[in-house]
Amino acid sequence: MTEIEIGRAKRGRRAYSFDDIAIVPSRRTRDPEEVSTAWQIDAYRFDLPIMAAPMDSVMSPETAIAFGQHGGLGVLNLEGLWTRYEEPATLLAEISGLDDDAAVRRMQEVYAEPIKAELITERLRQVREAGVTVAGALSPQRTKEFAKTVVDAGVDMFVIRGTTVSAEHVSGQAEPLNLKEFIYELDVPVIVGGCATHQAALHLMRTGAAGVLVGFGGGAAHTTHAVLGVSVPMASAVADVAAARRDYMDESGGRYVHVIADGSIGRSGDIAKAIACGADAVMIGSPLARATDAPGHGYHWGAEAHHAELPRGERVQIGTVGTLAEILFGPSRVADGTMNLVGALRRAMATTGYTEVKEFQRIEVVVQ
Numbered sequence: 001m002t003e004i005e006i007g008r009a010k011r012g013r014r015a016y017s018f019d020d021i022a023i024v025p026s027r028r029t030r031d032p033e034e035v036s037t038a039w040q041i042d043a044y045r046f047d048l049p050i051m052a053a054p055m056d057s058v059m060s061p062e063t064a065i066a067f068g069q070h071g072g073l074g075v076l077n078l079e080g081l082w083t084r085y086e087e088p089a090t091l092l093a094e095i096s097g098l099d100d101d102a103a104v105r106r107m108q109e110v111y112a113e114p115i116k117a118e119l120i121t122e123r124l125r126q127v128r129e130a131g132v133t134v135a136g137a138l139s140p141q142r143t144k145e146f147a148k149t150v151v152d153a154g155v156d157m158f159v160i161r162g163t164t165v166s167a168e169h170v171s172g173q174a175e176p177l178n179l180k181e182f183i184y185e186l187d188v189p190v191i192v193g194g195c196a197t198h199q200a201a202l203h204l205m206r207t208g209a210a211g212v213l214v215g216f217g218g219g220a221a222h223t224t225h226a227v228l229g230v231s232v233p234m235a236s237a238v239a240d241v242a243a244a245r246r247d248y249m250d251e252s253g254g255r256y257v258h259v260i261a262d263g264s265i266g267r268s269g270d271i272a273k274a275i276a277c278g279a280d281a282v283m284i285g286s287p288l289a290r291a292t293d294a295p296g297h298g299y300h301w302g303a304e305a306h307h308a309e310l311p312r313g314e315r316v317q318i319g320t321v322g323t324l325a326e327i328l329f330g331p332s333r334v335a336d337g338t339m340n341l342v343g344a345l346r347r348a349m350a351t352t353g354y355t356e357v358k359e360f361q362r363i364e365v366v367v368q
Contacts, residue, residue: 015236018273024364028353032346035355041258042189042210044133047071049357053285054137056080057296061126068132075135075159083120084113096297103315107306117149124153137161160192180207196232201244205257214241215263227312234264235277242278267337268344276363291324
């Protein structure tokens with residue numbers, strides 16, 4: 001790809017966000033009723049190519065169960081309020097009622113409560129007993145400490161999620177997590193990320209991960225770009241990682257690693273564009289936090305917002321538009337892409353003539 005001269009000492013390549021691209025209809029159209037949005041990762045098949053982000057404003061054990069019953073994969077934040085407190089409902093209501101000036105400081109205090117292994121076990125048990133696929137997320141820093149607890153609790157899918165996760169973390173302070181060794185020893189599939197480049201994704205795929213998360217610093221509640229200067233436009237990031245998936249298939253003799261877009265997906269059109277750029281599925285937070293039955297009460301925040309030393313996120317008011325079921329399946333009462341996400345994806349696929357998610361990855365896109 002052609003590089004652009006930023007200045008005499010620095011060159012960079014142009015990258016594109018979802019807003020910069022558009023999907024091009026093909027010569028064929030379909031009926032939306034004939035479209036399948038299903039996808040499968042490892043032995044687990046889902047009706048929706050959507051994972052719910054492990055954020056306290058999005059996923060509680062109850063909403064993870066409901067999301068699973070709707071056909072998606074809800075991922076529980078195993079470092080969140082539900083694994084620090086027996087009953088966090090009062091704290092969630094308090095966080096949603098804080099003034100903006102006090103929100104970060106108070107969240108730092110609330111999240112300073114230690115994580116309790118027995119609560120990890122209890123929350124995962126609750127989801128498992130509901131009969132849906134059980135997924136939980138830890139940061140790379142906490143994975144070693146709580147991995148055995150998570151696996152013993154019967155998790156089906158293990159998610160290691162951070163602002164950026166590398167296959168080769170170098171530290172002079174402590175022995176880092178050896179991802180390849182860790183994944184090899186686990187009996188459950190692992191999804192790991194974020195990453196945003198071909199090389200980083202290829203290294204993560206070589207660890208044995210079942211899926212990689214693409215993106216960092218681009219979510220509605222993230223300020224990573226402002227605090228660290230780190231951000232990669234998502235259309236280019238997803239396409240680069242999809243290329244790494246293809247190259248890894250050639251390298252490994254056919255092993256397929258799923259690409260999951262995680263960031264800057266706020267509306268239904270972004271879901272379609274992410275898949276068009278090569279994603280197998282998406283992980284979303286803010287669209288689901290707009291549900292009237294979401295734990296955040298119309299507010300949204302991620303783990304970065306309450307970091308003890310360097311917060312890289314904020315609690316944002318996003319409001320509510322409908323129930324979780326209405327956000328996923330409609331009917332929509334707005335024309336801005338925040339409701340009936342699945343119906344919109346079906347129509348985008350049907351309008352361009354595709355009936356399967358993997359086929360839709362081949363659709364033509366243009367730069368606007």
